[in-house]
Amino acid sequence: MGEKLTEYERRRLENIKRNDEMVAALKIHSRLNDLSAAAAASKRQRDESKSSKRSPVKKPRSESPVVLRRSLRSRGVPPDAATASGPNDDLTGRKLTFKNPQWNSRESTEVEGPLKMSGTYLGGDDGLNQKLIRTILQCSKKSVLSSDGDKGPRDSTVKLEKSEEFEKFIPGKRLTGSIDVNAFQLKPENIARVVPSRIMSLKFFPTVDMEMVVAGNKFGDVGFWNVNRKNEGGGGIYLYHPHSRPISGIVIDPFCISKMYTSCYDGFIRLMDVEKEIFDMVYYSDYTVYSMSQSPHDVKSLYFSEGRGGVNKWDVRAGKSCLKCDLHDERINTIDFNSENENIMATSSSDNTARIWDLRRINAVKPTPLKIVSHKRAVHSAYFSPTGKFLATTSLDDKVGLSSGANYEDTSMVYHYNRTGCWISTFRGIWGWDDSSIYIGNMKRGLDVISVEEAKTVTTLGSDLVSAITCRYEAHPYNVGMLAGATGGGQVYIWTQS
């Protein structure tokens, strides 16, 4: 693992060196230009970048983007050149936002076109990249075979084969079942550092054929951890760099796990297509993509947020947007869908609200939500319970909101300290496998379990093995009782039932 970090740092240093060379080249170039014009252009770039970072235009899609990025393809640069392009002054635009100028250069991942998986692999040895590809393809093949039949997938774990839920297994629909929160255990072998730095997104592969977790960090790295050491390739960690900025969302197609979508603050949405061994470009936005989600009822659409309050519904088959609307006044932090009602969606936003929407009624210019859950500060998540009867909202106002009722009209607020500060990601209360509990990290490196019935924190799980605050959690969709927590230092902890 230390070697991986070293390799990662080596790649970063290489990148910085490339950037330095480009900066040096630019200096020579700028001598040829009028100094005042260069200064004005520089100031304009700064201003534009700040306005797009701190306060993206209110109606991003109805106005022309201020900064246009020129397609590298149109400039004759091969689209699959993962590391071929250095940063370029006319492409940095809104990227000029950091104090350290080294970070302001356009990164090699920000090219409009596919990136080879091998080119973005940070482990050095391409044999390991190939190993991950083989592992995912093997499982994907199994899943396809089994979802074509009527019996459900063949499962390699004894536990699920014996469970009643196994018979009900449907790709895209998470399993439900009650568990004893006091039976959670953290085993030393279920701890790993999957990426360097802060984890922003965490997902399990939606399959019962292996236990694979994916983590996206703030540098645009995506790490894979094949958790179960008993399986072939188990314990392996694989690190890629397909983006340049924080990974805001990960979506894996439950019907085809060799297709994984990632969204990023850099405005890119990529599709890791394991069969083609590429991170393909699905979409590029001039505005920050803060979140991405997929409806379990419609896996051929991606929903993602853009800039200040916009939501874009993307048709992955047609490769085009099929709906754009403004749903909030500030950035949208999460998008979630009701598992029981295909028309219901929830969004959480830094405009201090979470909103519940009827998808049939958001085509309007000024769509009206079915329900607004109001907090006093930014709302960082809004998730439906497994049955869809509850909505849990997590806000920086130190409250976890619980909304229920036919139209979610009954809202109660549970106190939970949520001020995570500047070094770690915000907390998000998630659901497990029934409607009884919400799982959320705390500032003392513990895992709080909030009882819905009692409307308070009833249990706090902890372990001496946990060395940092777990800010993001993910429940395994098909493996009841498997809960992953992620830290600001790149570690992932997986709690299991016995």
Added chain:
DNA sequence: TACCGGTTTAAATAC
């Protein structure tokens, strides 16, 4: 309302 700048604050690394 856009913008500026102060503030919060954890964890890796260096000693």
Added chain:
DNA sequence: GTATTTCCAACCGGTA
């Protein structure tokens, strides 16, 4: 262990 460094968030309140 303890001190030092990090400086790719995000919020809030003051100001023009």
